[in-house]
Every structure is written in structure tokens, then in C-alpha cells.
Amino acid sequence: xxxxxxxxxxxxxxxxxxxxxxxxxxxxxxxxxxxxxxxxxxxxxxxxxxxxxxxxxxxxxxxxxxxxxxxxxxxxxxxxxxxxxxxxxxxxxxxxxxxxxxxxxxxxxxxxxxxxxxxxxxxxxxxxxxxxxxxxxxxxxxxxxxxxxxxxxxxxxxxxxxxxxxxxxxxxxxxxxxxxxxxxxxxxxxxxxxxxxxxxxxxxxxxxxxxxxxxxxxxxxxxxxxxxxxxxxxxxxxxxxxxxxxxxxxxxxxxxxxxxxxxxxxxxxxxxxxxxxxxxxxxxxxxxxxxxxxxxxxxxxxxxxxxxxxxxxxxxxxxxxxxxxxxxxxxxxxxxxxxxxxxxxxxxxxxxxxxxxxxxxxxxxxxxxxxxxxxxxxxxxxxxxxxxxxxxxxxxxxxxxxxxxxxxxxxxxxxxxxxxxxxxxxxxxxxxxxxxxxxxxxxxxxxxxxxxxxxxxxxxxxxxxxxxxxxxxxxxxxxxxxxxxxxxxxxxxxxxxxxxxxxxxxxxxxxxxxxxxxxxxxxxxxxxxxxxxxxxxxxxxxxxxxxxxxxxxxxxxxxxxxxxx
Numbered sequence: 293x294x295x296x297x298x299x300x301x302x303x304x305x306x307x308x309x310x311x312x313x314x315x316x317x318x319x320x321x322x323x324x325x326x327x328x329x330x331x332x333x334x335x336x337x338x339x340x341x342x343x344x345x346x347x348x349x350x351x352x353x354x355x356x357x358x359x360x361x362x363x364x365x366x367x368x369x370x371x372x373x374x375x376x377x378x379x380x381x382x383x384x385x386x387x388x389x390x391x392x393x394x395x396x397x398x399x400x401x402x403x404x405x406x407x408x409x410x411x412x413x414x415x416x417x418x419x420x421x422x423x424x425x426x427x428x429x430x431x432x433x434x435x436x437x438x439x440x441x442x443x444x445x446x447x448x449x450x451x452x453x454x455x456x457x458x459x460x461x462x463x464x465x466x467x468x469x470x471x472x473x474x475x476x477x478x479x480x481x482x483x484x485x486x487x488x489x490x491x492x493x494x495x496x497x498x499x500x501x502x503x504x505x506x507x508x509x510x511x512x513x514x515x516x517x518x519x520x521x522x523x524x525x526x527x528x529x530x531x532x533x534x535x536x537x538x539x540x541x542x543x544x545x546x547x548x549x550x551x552x553x554x555x556x557x558x559x560x561x562x563x564x565x566x567x568x569x570x571x572x573x574x575x576x577x578x579x580x581x582x583x584x585x586x587x588x589x590x591x592x593x594x595x596x597x598x599x600x601x602x603x604x605x606x607x608x609x610x611x612x613x614x615x616x617x618x619x620x621x622x623x624x625x626x627x628x629x630x631x632x633x634x635x636x637x638x639x640x641x642x643x644x645x646x647x648x649x650x651x652x653x654x655x656x657x658x659x660x661x662x663x664x665x666x667x668x669x670x671x672x673x674x675x676x677x678x679x680x681x682x683x684x685x686x687x688x689x690x691x692x693x694x695x696x697x698x699x700x701x702x703x704x705x706x707x708x709x710x711x712x713x714x715x716x717x718x719x720x721x722x723x724x725x726x727x728x729x730x731x732x733x734x735x736x737x738x739x740x741x742x743x744x745x746x747x748x749x750x751x752x753x754x755x756x757x758x759x760x761x762x763x764x765x766x767x768x769x770x771x772x773x774x775x776x777x778x779x780x781x782x783x784x785x786x787x788x789x790x791x792x793x794x795x796x797x798x799x800x801x802x803x804x805x806x807x808x809x810x811x812x813x814x815x816x817x818x819x820x821x822x823x824x825x826x827x828x829x830x831x832x833x834x835x836x837x838x839x840x841x842x843x844x845x846x847x848x849x850x851x852x853x854x855x856x857x
Contacts, residue, residue, distance in 0.1 A: 295423035303488025311364030350605030358735025598653035632660030649829035652684030685804030
């Protein structure tokens with residue numbers, strides 16, 4: 293069966309939610325029995341977001357095969373419960389790097405290398421790559437940025453060419469656009485959408501559906517106006533309103549008939565017994581999940597200690613893992629964001645004294661690292677449930693070395709090259725590497741779990757696979773002294789003997805991991821470490837009277853347009 297391709301573009305402004313729309317549409321289609329994958333094309337020149345500051349781009353999401361990708365791939369995996377790969381996130385930098393490499397190798401036989409056809413052909417190659425595997429019925433392709441951006445023009449040209457090559461029955465364009473509400477006029481305005489579609493038409497692309505982002509319901513009159521001036525059917529004008537939770541969006545789109553719009557175009561004969569696509573999506577599991585999500589029985593506070601907490605997307609997978617881990621037990625996790633730079637011996641009690649658990653987040657660079665070490669010390673000394681991820685594990689080991697082993701000045705060589713006790717050191721294979729991009733220990737590696745450990749109790753397995761993103765590791769030369777003082781290394785890589793999991797057995801729940809478990813959490817299947825941590829925090833919250841009544845989610849959306857902005 294011919295793979296179908298849906299291209300998702302955006303207009304008027306960025307951050308309209310193309311990623312959430314793509315993930316939600318993918319879920320609607322997968323719940324009809326279709327095999328769906330989603331890919332993201334980013335127009336920036338960086339080869340990948342791996343070297344970008346989280347304040348610039350939010351978190352870096354890592355796939356099983358070691359790709360450092362856009363955070364939207366986290367939404368794709370959480371919604372679809374399907375792994376992504378190197379082929380699911382492509383940037384302009386990567387496209388140009390591939391073309392230049394081919395030119396240097398003589399692949400173009402001495403021809404002049406140009407945007408058309410060579411760059412466009414490379415983009416088309418990546419747009420078709422996943423579909424050509426035969427594993428997917430539908431490939432959804434999200435184009436970053438907005439129509440009209442100079443750097444996005446090659447992607448629109450690639451879509452135009454593919455639309456002609458594959459035919460209208462195998463391709464579809466969904467255009468997200470803003471419908472602002474002007475308070476002074478008391479009206480929803482369609483003119484920005486009209487101009488956005490006009491810009492799209494200038495590139496030879498007629499949208500098949502227009503998805504309207506708005507904080508107010510779209511009236512029938514507004515739909516007719518958009519339909520008339522943008523040359524789409526009224527049924528193809530879809531509203532996507534602000535929602536309390538991103539996990540409501542699939543149901544909102546279902547109610548708009550978005551799934552029917554797609555399958556009517558791609559699978560008009562789906563009643564035939566040979567057609568894979570069912571007539572209606574089976575969303576019973578999703579609805580059950582959403583009911584538990586929206587009706588928690590209690591709320592508990594957990595501190596997330598990090599250096600980028602001011603940016604709401606810097607720890608996106610961690611915050612979503614907290615949300616999803618509490619759902620099975622009908623617990624709402626209230627995340628208290630604690631800037632690690634603000635932690636000191638004078639402030640740590642006021643910052644962490646009223647939480648039911650402490651998670652020290654991953655990161656790079658020495659800014660705020662002493663605050664993370666202090667957070668680990670506070671949790672250990674007060675027996676507060678503690679979870680350290682990547683650098684969080686390393687900070688916990690540094691703290692233990694200083695205050696339990698008595699190694700004054702113990703540190704990571706990332707922050708103190710001359711420390712007398714380098715309990716965290718650069719991985720041996722990293723010592724000759726100077727390039728920063730894509731050179732860390734990346735992707736999925738094995739972890740062997742020790743029997744009779746907390747980790748084994750949580751995983752209920754002897755061997756697991758987890759995703760990594762780091763350069764530094766626990767120093768095996770000093771690791772055995774830590775063992776003598778009561779620290780347990782309950783997970784190691786069987787091939788390299790690198791430490792993967794650390795725990796303190798004498799504490800109620802004190803565990804650190806070198807990998808990133810947040811990347812494996814999906815809707816309906818929260819990572820077992822997060823679920824166990826949230827349960828431990830819930831028990832502690834009951835003991836310390838930290839449980840509160842559930843509160844409606846705080847809406848972070850701001851008015852999209854008004855005269856008093």
C-alpha cells in the first residue's frame with residue numbers, strides 16, 4: 293500500500309503548536325489501526341540542537357540510535373508510543389553537510405551544485421526515507437518555523453515537487469495559523485490567516501485543511517469566511533483551541549472531524565475488507581487515561597533543581613514524566629522549580645523544606661553545580677526521596693564523597709581538573725575528542741541490574757536498555773571506596789563496567805542514574821523509575837502532611853492578541 297504523506301506548516305507566528313497537532317493527529321490515525329510516524333524538519337543551520345543552549349531551543353531529546361533532536365520528537369514518542377530515529381529530525385545544517393560531503397566525494401560528477409536541484413533533492417530524500425522502509429502507512433512531516441521565513445523556502449519547494457510526484461491522493465497539507473481576538477473590536481480576525489495562505493500559495497502550495505489556533509471558539513461565520521478566501525471546504529477549517537492539557541488535543545481534533553478528513557482523502561474505500569484503516573478510532577484507552585489525569589485525588593510537591601528552570605521547555609520530558617507517572621495512582625505532581633544557583637546553606641531549607649521529593653536535573657557547565665550538590669546533601673541528610681539524573685547522579689556522588697567519605701574537595705574533573713578526588717572523570721574514549729556536536733555517549737545502551745536492589749525491584753528485570761547523553765562517568769578507580777561507605781552501584785553496563793545506577797540502601801528512596809529515563813515515558817506507560825519515585829514521594833508527603841487538594845492546571849497560555857498587550 294502506498295505510504296501517505298501529511299505536511300504540517302505554520303503561519304503568522306511560531307509556537308502555535310504544530311508539534312502537538314502533529315502528535316495528536318498521529319494518535320488519531322494510529323488508533324484507527326494505521327502505522328504512523330512523525331518527522332520534524334528544522335530550518336536552522338545547526339546540524340542538530342545538541343550544542344544549542346536550552347534557553348534557545350528547550351531540551352535536547354535523544355533517540356535510541358543516538359540522535360540529538362528537537363523536543364517535539366518527545367511529544368511524538370509520548371503520544372504514539374513509538375520510537376523515533378535519526379531520520380525523524382533533519383535540519384538545514386544536516387542537509388547542507390550531506391550535500392557538501394557528496395560534492396567532495398565527486399558524487400555529482402563535476403556538476404555545479406545548487407539549491408535546485410541538489411539541496412531540494414536531499415530534502416526530498418529525507419522526507420521519503422521513512423515511508424520507503426515499508427513500515428509506515430502514514431508519515432507526518434512537520435516543517436519548523438513559519439511560511440514566509442527565508443530559510444524555510446527550500447522545504448516548501450520540496451513539498452511542492454513531492455505533491456506533484458506522489459499525487460493528491462497520497463499527500464495532504466495542513467496549515468496551522470493564528471486567529472487572533474481583538475478585544476477592542478470584540479472580533480476574531482481572519483486577515484492574518486488569509487495573508488499566511490496567500491504566502492503559501494505563492495510557493496505553489498494550496499492547503500487542504502486550515503487549523504485555526506485561537507483562544508476563542510471559531511464561529512460558523514468565521515469558518516465560512518476562511519473557506520471562501522482561502523479556497524478550502526468549510527469542513528476542512530479546523531479549530532484547535534487552548535486546552536488545559538496537551539493530552540486533550542486528540543479528542544478536541546476528533547470532535548472537529550480531523551481524522552475523518554484525513555482518512556476520507558487517503559482511504560475512501562476503507563470499508564473494503566482489504567483496507568487496514570478502521571472507520572472509527574479506538575480511543576478508549578486514551579479517554580480512560582485522560583479521565584484519571586483530570587480527576588486526581590491528591591496533589592504532592594516535588595522540587596526540580598536545575599540551572600534552566602526559568603525556561604518551561606528546558607526539562608520538558610522530565611515534567612511530562614512527572615505528570616504521566618502520577619496518573620495511574622491519581623496523583624497530581626506539583627513541580628516546584630528551584631534554580632540551582634539560588635541554593636546555598638542559608639536558603640536550602642526554605643527552598644526544599646516543604647517538598648515531598650527532590651529531583652536534580654541533568655545539565656552541562658559549572659554554573660549552579662554547587663547548588664545541585666547541596667540539594668543532594670539536603671535530601672540525603674533529611675531522608676527526603678531523591679532522584680538524580682545524569683549530572684544529578686554525579687552531584688550526589690560528589691556530595692557523598694565529600695561528606696560521608698571525608699574526601700575534602702572531591703569533584704568532577706568537568707569542573708575541577710586538579711581535584712585530589714576525581715570521583716567523576718572524563719570517559720576514556722572522550723579524552724582525544726575536541727568537537728562538541730554529536731560526540732558524547734549517545735543513545736541506547738545495556739544496563740545490567742543487580743539482584744536484591746531497589747533498581748531490580750523497580751524494573752523487575754535483570755537487563756534493561758536506556759538512553760544516554762554524557763561525557764563524564766563515575767571513576768572506577770575510586771568507586772570501591774564509595775562501596776565501602778555504603779553506596780551501592782546497582783546498575784552497570786555489561787560491556788564497559790561503567791556505572792549506570794547508584795542507590796543508598798539505607799535511605800527511603802535515594803537513587804541516581806547516568807542515563808535519561810525521562811525519554812522513555814509515554815502516555816499510559818510511565819517509566820518505572822519515575823512511577824516508583826512519585827509513589828515514594830506520595831508516601832513521604834502523607835507522613836509529613838504535605839498532601840494538598842488537587843488544583844486545576846495553571847494555564848500558561850496568554851492572550852494571543854489584544855489591544856492592551
